[in-house]
Amino acid sequence: MAVREVRLFGDPVLVSRADEVVDFDESLSTLIVDMFDTMEDAGGVGLAANQVGVLRRVFVFDTSHQEGGLRGHVINPVWEPLTEDTQTGKEGCLSIPDVSAETTRYETVRLSGQDRDGNPVGFVANGLLARCIQHETDHLDGVLFLKRLDPAERKAAMGVIRASAWFNK
Ligand code: ZN
Numbered sequence: 086m087a088v089r090e091v092r093l094f095g096d097p098v099l100v101s102r103a104d105e106v107v108d109f110d111e112s113l114s115t116l117i118v119d120m121f122d123t124m125e126d127a128g129g130v131g132l133a134a135n136q137v138g139v140l141r142r143v144f145v146f147d148t149s150h151q152e153g154g155l156r157g158h159v160i161n162p163v164w165e166p167l168t169e170d171t172q173t174g175k176e177g178c179l180s181i182p183d184v185s186a187e188t189t190r191y192e193t194v195r196l197s198g199q200d201r202d203g204n205p206v207g208f209v210a211n212g213l214l215a216r217c218i219q220h221e222t223d224h225l226d227g228v229l230f231l232k233r234l235d236p237a238e239r240k241a242a243m244g245v246i247r248a249s250a251w252f253n254k
Pocket of ligand 1: 178224
């Protein structure tokens, strides 16, 4: 088990775009295993490679605590909404401790990408898993969920961040 350090808000790696994976090598498999360990250790439902300081387009997810939930990984993810329906609910981020805010996302998305061997994968997700897919793909584009908040929610979240012990270390 190798839990890696989770990078926190303020770290430039979180606002950098991750690169497409072209080498499906041993280091990719190790990264995925470590990301699962790190996500589980932190109690998250998703983790993007940027959050452990790696700029490769990979994320892991685990919503298996929910009925119909899934656990897995995806490389070079691409998603599209299947309908215009949205969901609004509390969202948080392992890289922004103590902050959660009402965030609007698409309700149902189709995800496609590759597995660790480079084989194509894809599925349709809704609810929490759809939210997770949108949140983690944003990370790979260097976008934090704060950017998805309305201005009042963002201002409140920034206030919590500025007052946090972790941010003032
Ligand atoms: Zn996050």
